[in-house]
Amino acid sequence: MSITVNGRKQLELFQNVQQLLKHYGLENRIVVVEVNQEIVMKENYEMTSLSKGDVVEIVHFVGGG
Amino acid sequence: MNNRYARQSLFLGQNTQQRIQQAKVLIIGVGALGSASSEMLARAGIGHLTIVDRDYVEWSNLQRQQLYVETDVHHKLPKAIAAKQRLEQINSEIIVEGIVKDVHGLNIETLMQGHMIVVDATDNFETSLIINDAANKKGIPYIFGACVGSYGLTLPIVPGETPCLHCLLHHLPMDTMTCDTVGVISPIVQVTAAYQVTSVMKWLSGIPLEPIVQSVDLWKEEQAKIHVSKLKNPHCLTCGEQPIYPFLQLNQQMKVGVLCGRDAVQLRPGQSYKYSLEQIAENISKQVKHLIVNPYLLSCQFETYRIVFFEDGRAIIHGVSDPMLARVVYNQFIQIGGSGQRVQV
Ligand SMILES: [Zn+2]
Numbered sequence: 107m108s109i110t111v112n113g114r115k116q117l118e119l120f121q122n123v124q125q126l127l128k129h130y131g132l133e134n135r136i137v138v139v140e141v142n143q144e145i146v147m148k149e150n151y152e153m154t155s156l157s158k159g160d161v162v163e164i165v166h167f168v169g170g171g
Numbered sequence: 172m173n174n175r176y177a178r179q180s181l182f183l184g185q186n187t188q189q190r191i192q193q194a195k196v197l198i199i200g201v202g203a204l205g206s207a208s209s210e211m212l213a214r215a216g217i218g219h220l221t222i223v224d225r226d227y228v229e230w231s232n233l234q235r236q237q238l239y240v241e242t243d244v245h246h247k248l249p250k251a252i253a254a255k256q257r258l259e260q261i262n263s264e265i266i267v268e269g270i271v272k273d274v275h276g277l278n279i280e281t282l283m284q285g286h287m288i289v290v291d292a293t294d295n296f297e298t299s300l301i302i303n304d305a306a307n308k309k310g311i312p313y314i315f316g317a318c319v320g321s322y323g324l325t326l327p328i329v330p331g332e333t334p335c336l337h338c339l340l341h342h343l344p345m346d347t348m349t350c351d352t353v354g355v356i357s358p359i360v361q362v363t364a365a366y367q368v369t370s371v372m373k374w375l376s377g378i379p380l381e382p383i384v385q386s387v388d389l390w391k392e393e394q395a396k397i398h399v400s401k402l403k404n405p406h407c408l409t410c411g412e413q414p415i416y417p418f419l420q421l422n423q424q425m426k427v428g429v430l431c432g433r434d435a436v437q438l439r440p441g442q443s444y445k446y447s448l449e450q451i452a453e454n455i456s457k458q459v460k461h462l463i464v465n466p467y468l469l470s471c472q473f474e475t476y477r478i479v480f481f482e483d484g485r486a487i488i489h490g491v492s493d494p495m496l497a498r499v500v501y502n503q504f505i506q507i508g509g510s511g512q513r514v515q516v
Contacts (some may be wrong), residue, residue, distance in 0.1 A: 111393075112386075112388075112393035112394060112395045113392075113393055113394050113395070114391075114392070114393055136339070136340055138339060138384055138397050138399060138402070140395075140397045145397065145399065145401050145402065163395035163396065163397050164395060165324055165384045165385075165386040165395045165397055166324075166386075167296070167317070167324065167339070167340075168317050168318065168319045168322065168324070169293075169294065169295045169296035169297075169299070169317055169319075170294050170295075170317050170318055170319035170355065171200055171202055171203060171204035171205070171291075171292045171293055171294045171316065171317050171318060171360075171363075
């Protein structure tokens with residue numbers, strides 16, 4: 107078991123938030139990221155490491171309607 | 172008196188039902204999200220619904236824009252007009268105002284005047300930021316919503332309390348983002364609009380709206396819910412201590428914008444005019460094909476382009492993606508049509 111992202115188990119391992127965003131193709135998008143119910147500011151994406159059991163929520167902004 | 176609201180009143184209570192029937196709600200954009208939310212709000216009995224949209228009904232809309240039918244496509248009806256007609260069939264006891272207009276920094280405040288809450292159902296981020304500026308300036312709560320693919324998100328914004336849309340941007344979205352030519356399926360439209368309309372009902376019930384950005388991906392079966400009050404930026408140019416509402420500043424130049432994924436360009440003159448469409452139709456009739464004129468717009472095939480020309484001088488030119496070329500085509504068209512056929516408004 108690894109981390110949970112948006113309610114789903116994510117089995118791959120990611121060192122930090124930045125890498126996780128890259129995996130989802132969201133590194134250049136407008137996003138809000140929360141790790142264990144704490145919002146991570148953009149400047150801290152790289153230094154916020156992820157470990158087993160972490161619960162991550164990511165919302166990205168889109169235009170469309 | 173009939174009992175059309177009986178089941179809703181049982182849930183919300185008589186007082187809220189009354190507030191709903193006295194409410195004035197503005198829906199900006201009546202494409203997919205706006206169709207869904209305006210139908211729900213009309214059925215709920217919102218006393219006065221104002222819907223604003225710049226576009227007209229096309230075949231590719233019918234898959235998910237629930238207010239429109241095939242005859243609307245044949246008649247090239249502006250969405251705001253077709254939507255008004257349908258909403259009035261659904262509920263004749265309410266007032267529905269349909270406005271055919273492109274929302275921009277100089278008309279948004281007038282459009283918002285007198286409304287209790289605003290639903291953002293536009294298809295582009297640029298307009299959302301204009302709505303966000305005006306809502307914060309006027310102190311009117313505003314429900315952001317957007318969707319593409321099978322993914323949608325919503326965020327209620329209450330001026331003076333919650334962060335605004337601008338607070339949440341750490342950079343301005345690039346054009347490529349709003350011009351993603353990805354598809355969309357209708358279930359996510361319904362879900363996103365459902366969240367927006369629920370927020371409207373809660374607000375009208377007197378329940379405070381929490382700054383929670385909520386997202387769902389129906390296909391991937393993922394969802395997220397983040398409380399964003401921490402992101403309120405005291406220096407925000409829209410909702411901070413010294414706001415300048417940057418997106419309400421708009422110069423008077425002709426504005427040219429490529430329309431996402433449609434091989435089309437929209438041109439909007441900086442000055443608002445009122446053209447006589449019949450007169451233009453007469454002047455151009457020999458040089459164009461497939462000419463259609465209704466009280467709101469004129470549509471025709473001009474050389475290799477399909478031009479849809481609105482009464483206020485705005486035009487959507489299909490078959491071109493280069494803004495420069497679109498300007499040239501527009502100017503040629505106006506010359507033949509006779510720019511003398513207009514008055515400033
Ligand atoms: Zn702000």
